[in-house]
Amino acid sequence: MAFFGPKRSRTALAASLRDSSKLSSRLRELLSNRGTLSRLSVCLLTILILMVAVESWKAPFPYRLGTYSAHGILASVSFKMANPIETDRERTQKESEVPYYFIQNPDLIDKLPGLLKEDLKAIANAKSLDELNSDSRAELGLTPSRRLEQFMDQFPEESEQTFAELKSRVSSPDSSDDKKITAIIDDFKKLISPLKIYGIVNENDLTKHQIRAGDDIVIIYNGKDEKGVPLKPKHVSTFDIRLPDQLSASGVLEPEWNKFPDLDSMKAVLSHWIHFQAPTTLVYDAARTQAERKQARQEVEEVYDTFQRGTVLVEPGQLIEDNQLSLLRAEYEAKEKAVPYYERVVRITFIFLMFVVLAVLNGYHLLRNKKAVARTVSRLSIYLSVIVLTVFLGRILSYDPWRAEVLPLVVTVMVFAIVYDQIMAILTALSLSLVLCLSTGGSLGHFVVLMSVSSVAVTSLATVSSRSTLIKLGFGMGLTYFLVYWGINLINSQELSNGFLDQQVLWESLQGAGWCLAAGYMVAGSLPFIESLFGVVTDISLLEMSNVSHPLLQELVRRAPGTYNHSISMATIGEAAADKIGANGLLVRVAAYYHDIGKMLKPQYFIENMVVGSESLHDNLAPAMSTLIIIGHVKDGVDLARQHNLPQPIIDFIEQHHGTTLVEYFFREAEKQADQSPDHKTDAEESSFRYPGPKPQTREAGVMMLADAVESASRTLSDPTPKRIKSLVHSLVMKRLLDGQFNECSLTLSEINVVEESLVKSLIGIYHGRIKYPEERSA
Structure with a gap:
């Protein structure tokens, strides 16, 4: 026992152990709560997504276009950088070496012998040149005016002589013409066999696809050889496939003429005829060629330039331009590849811890001041999703050419200032600015710029009374960005004279100011969507809803004029009381207009709508039934509000303006009946005569509850003197205070006292005394 020290130390240790036990028990209780686990899971998932969004495993790339480098930048590691110009040159060269592909159709060549046979028979049957038809004469070169220039010098001067020689070869008096012609055709088939291999191209195809003499051409055959093996492609040149070249002295047909002496003597005529009759057999295969x-381009590897460590990447006093930025990016990527695994783990761990710290900072504020957001998974998810989206867009837009990370930041800050409060908006701005600067390599000066613009946005958005307010705020933020950005760069410049007129700094300042102005327009234009997404209502919407021409208010006037007058009076005194404690008086006024719309469904059951002297419908009902009708106007009001798409905050006022208060009149009636009839004792249970709630959740709802109560009760005063009004208001306030109706809202006792005084003052003004005019004397 001596090890534990004196008795006092043992007592302190025991107390400490008990406290630790209680804390552990409380922690286990929280973790066992399914809702708490869900919210913690959402927060953890958000942190993980943010770590991916900021690329937490690598350092940020700090350079931007136009950044001034006073001392220059040297390569800290050796690296390679792709040379797109040289790479494209080599790929273009390799591409130009790819041949043009043509598909050969040799079956068209097989038709030529038959056509020649017909013309030869016509010559054999003709007695003179004139008996041949004009087309045959032109094809055979027997018409000088239509003779091709290529064969002009190969024909005799007289066409009749050519005809006579040709006729003598295809016919004779002592032998059959068919045999001679058949022998010629058989030799002709062998003569033109190279055309089935090389094919014949259309000159227009060569021109259209810019195929030049000397370009490599590959002929694709769809058929098979005698053994059934697919024919291999053949590499040729344009000289081999152009018909004029094929018929020339060095063409592919030239060696064949010597093999057939009979045809060689008819060479000029047959060549001329082939030129006229030979079909185009080669079809350009564009798809194969392009593929x-x-x-071929893809097979050429990227060409890289090598930069050694110590190479000057940016000269001293030079602005970073496109080429230098590309070099710096390549160096950055090379350094990142060399980072060891354990360093990346350390970096990720530190960034995770930083996000946890920021989450705790913002989460503490949510738990203390925005419990509805912190304890509702859906609302918390929306809040965190907006933050993730802001970081993601901010990082993307921070790079050139946009340089617009301020745009999503300011939009988010403005939205949070409108939706939540200014403290929450500035905390979010601090966290987002820090994350964006650290993840994009931003300087301390840039952090100051972002926070300055965010502060202007937050401090100017206590209320949004009109859309022009947001536009004016956009101009204010733009001016702030311009002055702060320009001023910080001026301070950092050693030569102030140059800093004043630095065009790059002025351009970047104007660019950021433009994004701030755009943010104002974006928020102003998307305000209805923001209200719908976050379930809030701005002063702009409240002013629109306060118009008495709203269908619900018009219907309330028609069906329940007494309730409408009560709502108008209550709105007046409630707005004044809310303004006294710094609450949203406009929200209280508009909510008061709609808080009793449920009464229009059964207006005759509510005293303010009953005609003086008429019998009350409640006289024939049991107190419990009357209570159900009275309480039912809350549910009916909520249903009507949702049917007319009223915003959720107004619906909350309808639900909360009675809280869980007691319908006292009918409860007392039930108690009287229970006293007279002991069998009905259970009919007077207090819980059955209370509104279902919930109790007021906001200061504005608490103010409206009091305004509703005192405005209704003041109408029962027969002589509303200031003293009686003050006594009535005090008793009603104390009754609701002691009933615990304000336990769930943030109204303090001092604020309740201020509200009470305001209500008394307003009611005295309404029921102020008047001078009694003397009656006229009778004549």
């Missing part, structure tokens, strides 16, 4: 060229 081969694409593959």
Whole structure:
């Protein structure tokens, strides 16, 4: 026992152990709560997504276009950088080496012998040149005016002589003409057999696809050889496939003429005829050619330039331009590849801890001041999703050419200032500015710029009374950005004279100011969507809803004029009381207009709508039934509000303006009946005569509850003197205070006292005394 020290130390240790036990028990209780686990899971998931969004495993790239480098930048590591110009040159060269592909159709060549046979028979049957038809004469070169220039010098001067020689070869008096012609055709088939291999191209195809003499051409055959093996492609040149070149002295047909002496003597005529009759057999295969060229380009590897460590990447006093930025990016990527695994783990761990700290900072504020957001998974998810989206867009837009990270930041800050409060907006701005600067390599000066613009946005958005307010705020934020950004760069410049007129700084300042102005327009234009997404209502919407021409208010006037007058009076005194404690008086006034719309469904059951002297409908009902009708106007009001798409905050006022108060009149009636009839004792249970709630959740709802109560009760005063009004208001306030109706809202006792005084003052003004005019004397 001596190890534990004196008795006092043992007592302190025991107390400490008990406190630790209680804390552990409380922690286990929280973790066992399914809702708490869900919210913690959402927060953890958000942190993980943010770590991916900021690329937490690598350092930020700090350079931007136009950044001034006073001392220059040297390469800290050796690296390679792709040379797109040289790479494209080599790929273009490789692409140009790809041949043009043509598909050969040799069956068209097989038709030529038959056509020649018909013309030869016509010559054999003709007695003179004139008996041949004009087309045959032109094809055979027997018409000088239509003779091709290529064969002009190969024909005799007289066409009749050519005809006579040709006729003598295809016919004779002592032998059959068919045999001679058949022998010629058989030799002709062998003569033109190279055309089935090389094919014949259309000159227009060569011109259209810019195929030049000397370009490599590949002929694709769809058929098979005698053994059934697919024919291999053949590489040729344009000289081999152009018909004029094929018929020339060095063409592919020239060696064949010597093999057939009978045909060689008819060479000029047959060549002329082939030139006229030979069909185009080669079809350009564009798809195959382009595919081969694409593959050839892809096979060429990227050409890299090597930069050694110590190479000057940016000269001293130079602005970073496109080329330098590309070099710096390549160096950055090379350094990142060399980072060891354990360093990346350390970096990720530290960034995770930083996000946890920021989450705790913002989460503490949510738990203390925005419990509805912190304890509702859906609202918390929306809040965190907006933050993730802001970081993601901010990082993307921070790079060139946008340089617009301020845009999503300011939009988010403005939205949070409108939706939540200014403290929450500035805390979010601090966290987002820190994350964006650290994850994009931003300087301390840039952090100051972002926070300055965010502060202007937050401090100017206590209320949004009109859309022009947001536009004016956009101009204010733009001016702030321009002055702060320009001023910080001026301070950092050693030569102030140059800093004043630095065009790059002025341009960046104007660019950021433009994004701030755009943010104002974006929020102003998307305000209805913001209200719908976050379930809030701005002063702009409240002013629109306060118009008495709203269908619900018009219907309330028609069906329940007494309730309408009560709502108008209550709105007046409630707004004044809310303004006294710094609450949203406009919200109280508009909510008061709609808080009793449920009464229009059964207006005759509510005293303010009953005609003086008429019998009350409640006289024939049991107190419990009357209570159900009275309480039912809350549910009916909520249903009507949702049917007319009223915003959720107004619906909350309808639900909360009675809280869980007691319908006292009918409860007392039930108690009287229970006293007279002991069998009905259970009919007078207090819980059955209370509104279902919930109790007021906001200061504005608490103010409206009091305004509703005192405005209704003041109408029962027969002589509303200031003293009686003050006594009535005090008793009603104390009754609701002691009933615990304000336990769930943030109204303090001092604020309740201020509200009470305001209500008394307003009611005295309404029921102020008047001078009694003397009656006229009778004549």
